[in-house]
Amino acid sequence: MLILSKKYPELRLNGLTKFSGGKSDVSDPEVIERLRGFAHMGVVVPEATPAVPETPPAVPEKDSGDGGNTPPPADNEHVAPGAELFEPKGNASVEEWRAYAVQKGHESDAVADLKREDIKALVTE
Secondary structure, three states: OEEEEOOOOOOEEOOOEEOEOOEEEOOOHHHHHHHHHHHHHOEEOOOOOOOOOOOOOOOOOOOOOOOOOOOOOOHHHHOOOOOOOOOOOOOOOHHHHHHHHHHOOOOHHHHOOOOHHHHHHHHOO
């Protein structure tokens, strides 16, 4: 199945897939499902996907005790579990460095307007 990366055309998600020219051909249904978790990074998974093995039912969320005022999870909490971090080459695009910063736990809004060298300094501290 053809998966698209609209924000970062050369995005690499080690352990999952690598995009070239914004496209990646993925056949493993479990990987396809995990790639849906990267929508905040511009990854587009078409709706028509092969059947995914049945997963156990989701555990209901616990009441945080704050009257429902818990903020939504940050962008960096949507990184697929088990996705390996990769450090882009020094001359990689600013998009690849932004994706890396988000994988390392930085908010996507916080790195959205930074230049490549600024992001490199931030993530290598």
